[in-house]
Amino acid sequence: MKFKAVIFDLDGTLVDSLEDIADSMNRVLYALGFKSQSLAAYKYFIGNGIKNLVRAALPEGSREEPLVSECFDLMMKEYRERCLAKTRPYAGIPELLDELTKRQIKLNVLSNKIDELTQKVVAKLLPAWNFEVVMGPSANIPRKPNPTGALAISRKLGLVEADILYLGDSGVDMKTAAAANMYAVGALWGYRTPEELLTNGAKSLISQPGELLSLL
Template identity: 50%
Template sequence: MIKGIIFDLDGTLVNSIEDIADSMNQVLSERLFPTHDYETYKTFVGRGVKKLVENSIPANSRDDKTLSECFRRMMEIYDTNCILKTSLYPGIAELLSTLNSKGIKLSIFSNKANELTQKVVKHLFADWKFEKTIGSGDEIPRKPNPKGALFLSNEMNINPDELIFVGDSGVDMETANKAGMHAVGVLWGFRDMEELLENGAQTILNHPMELLKSFD
């Protein structure tokens, strides 16, 4: 029996790609590096900001000093821009309201740095109850390490096999399976069905409200 849900944030609950891309493109432009379009950034995100920066910078410029400086600059810019264009995907508000009304426990686990995760959630999700929200940091390693998911399982007082883990990427599906949770992939985010299935998605959603079938 499913008793709770852990959601990924970017690409699952919110469409944040424009704020991420605009911020990183500013970093690249300041260094006269080539910039990228939004679709390309969808392939860069999912493993944290450091990996995003590495993916975005030209291969021949990825020395430690440049990566470190670009990461610091990206964090500065994105901290200011992270809620400019970011918004909930269609159907998410209705889904969360329904889940709250049913008393289903909800949490969020993002690979975004914890302070940025908290800022986005505070701004966009004040109308709904979440048991816990965590991003990556010193104590919580990035997905697909399952430590964060298992931490939330403990905080929610729900066994891992009674939890759904919802995400848009192979990293999310891998995390769910490593944690012993039901892996649910969504198709409105940044990755495609093939990636989700290859990494162990047990259920695929085309629309947020389809998640309610798990509680019928």
């Protein structure tokens, strides 16, 4: 296989942000008198945008939309303050990005984290590499698995979709890649199971970042 670009998911793929996200939401839950959620639970809440994470973290009987919106605003305030407190690139990611750069593979990020925070995390934690496009949801880019963001990256790069490998850790990512006709690779060091990745369209699974090079 010959690919000219890689689109990376962010959370659970390039960086481990689970603790910062969990800490932020649990502070909101505590402040409102609700029980906090375990770190393991957040592995399944993450990936569909923060508003959906907020909804999932609230007790089942307390998910009316006004409360969800209030908690979303509180969560965003908390997370903006601590999104870099514990979040770090996964082991092996710097070496992978170095090697992809040497091979002149174009690097890109497409996240379901809001665009403002996607830009911030990449700029602060991955400053040594040139990413062609870094993108989160915005007025014109709906959340994954809608393929609009992935296809916009393809157009900006001037590449056909078959030239792009898509690496992510969730079923949402695999669905996005499939909908965009890109090669879907599941990252097993992230937050979800191999079964979820395969069921949703992963064509390959890798257990550590360096294994991606064998697919190029």
